Amino acid sequence: MAQPPDSYYFTHDPIDLSGHAFRLLRILKGKGPVVCCELFQAWVRGRDVAISYDALSYVWGSPEANHVAKINGKPFRIAKNLYDALQRLQLADKDRIVWVDAICIDQSNKAEQGHQVDHMGDIYKRAAQVIYWLGLPTPSTKICLDALGMLQHELKAVSHVGWTRQQWMELWKEIEARPTSFPGLQREGLLQLLDRDWFRRVWILQEVAHSQAAVVYCGAESVSARVFAIAPFLMGITPEPRCQAVLDMMPSMFRKETWSNGNRYLHMLLQSFGDNSATDPRDLVYALLGISSDAIGHIYPDYNKTEAEVVDTVFTFLFHVKIGPTIKSARICCIDYPAMSARCCSTTWKRRLLILSQPRIPWQNA
Incomplete structure (x- = not known):
């Protein structure tokens, strides 16, 4: 059977990456096997901040996008867990506006990914409510x-x-x-x-x-x-x-x-949550930037970087950028097990993490 052309499926229009633009998803009212939605651009700050929306927090789950939602009249493939969530969030009698990362961010556009991740803290902070979707019941x-x-x-x-x-x-x-x-x-x-x-x-x-x-x-x-x-x-x-x-x-x-007291240093977050799960290993760092109190303005989400380059950026920050009362020796001790080293494809980077985690290494040699 012939495959439909690419134009058959929904594709994202570009958004303005020079400011605070993001997309919102309007889930149209109704009930059925296919959830119909509209995607539109809004702004996290400035104009349109009065738009009320919910933000979805969920697990992507299986990478197989074998379910379909309709976006602006065209089919868009989504994974099962998101399909289940949208089915539940759709209302029978009125539309509902939500923010869903897998749909509202063009996952094929690396520049947009970085831009949106940089604004994600504001997106969740400004939501009327955040929906923690834990999946289907028992x-x-x-x-x-x-x-x-x-x-x-x-x-x-x-x-x-x-x-x-x-x-x-x-x-x-x-x-x-x-x-x-x-x-x-x-x-x-x-x-x-x-x-x-x-x-x-x-x-x-x-x-x-x-x-x-x-x-x-x-x-x-x-x-x-x-x-x-x-x-x-x-x-x-x-x-x-x-x-x-x-x-x-x-x-x-x-x-x-x-x-909320500001003492959320990146090295402490890596130590506490470095072995959490992420589909993209780079997110083991990028996902922590929005709650870090010392990495803001020093590390930016950039999906054009390789895993090794992200690790290098973290090293540069941890070992050479002095912020607040955080001391270098504490930073050394914190990374004896950052999970990114375990997932990084380069054995050289794993070895470097292990070597640099030894507090006896002089700073000038690190």
Whole structure:
């Protein structure tokens, strides 16, 4: 069977890369196997900032784009996880405007990729809400989110601003005591959710850290991030440190202040999150720039650079740029295991990372 010509599929029109332009996706109302959308240009700053939109935070998943959405009347291939998310986000009675990286960024244009990544912090910060899409449900995750939904409903009837964790626990115990509650399955469901790939994706760090309001979705069930963030405490679960760090960043009354006090040095972020997952190894660095307090103005996302060149840029910054109170010896110790070295195709770069991680190496020889 003959393949359709390239003109059959949707292709992106260029956007203005000299300013703060970005694209938004209007999901047209309706329900069906194919989600129909319109893509249009807007501005993160200046004009059009009044446009209200949601931003999607999700895992790309399988690289196989074997599902289709219609963009401006033409088919556009997308991966299954995004297809599932768009199906859920589409409303039957009204249009919905969202930002979705895989569609709103021309992934074939490296210059645009770098430009948009540089603005991603503002894109998520200015969203009316960020949608944390954790994928499709299981019976246990549904029971878990239903219970958290009951907690969220009860909170509407009380003034809970300033509540301590103990006060939250007392209300949760009341919900658990109901005949319709299944504590064991609720706990099992939460454990399954915390084990989703979403918590291991490096990009979600920036997306969560910049969220002003957020909702956690798993299939048709949803709950506010402020309720989800305290759920492990309520159910007696101790998440692994990397997962707990994401929960601490979620917009809630318990949001850790460390994410707004400015002390987010790149070497510390690499040490904490360097082994997160990324489709493109260069994103193990680029995804951290938006939450780094010291790399701004020194490292820029450039997808024309090779992995080795990105590593070289990081070395130059870590070892030769003095910013604030960060000391060089701390920077040396931080990179005894940056994951990018493990994924970099060049053995020479792996060796260089290992050699330079030794604190005994004199600076003039580094």
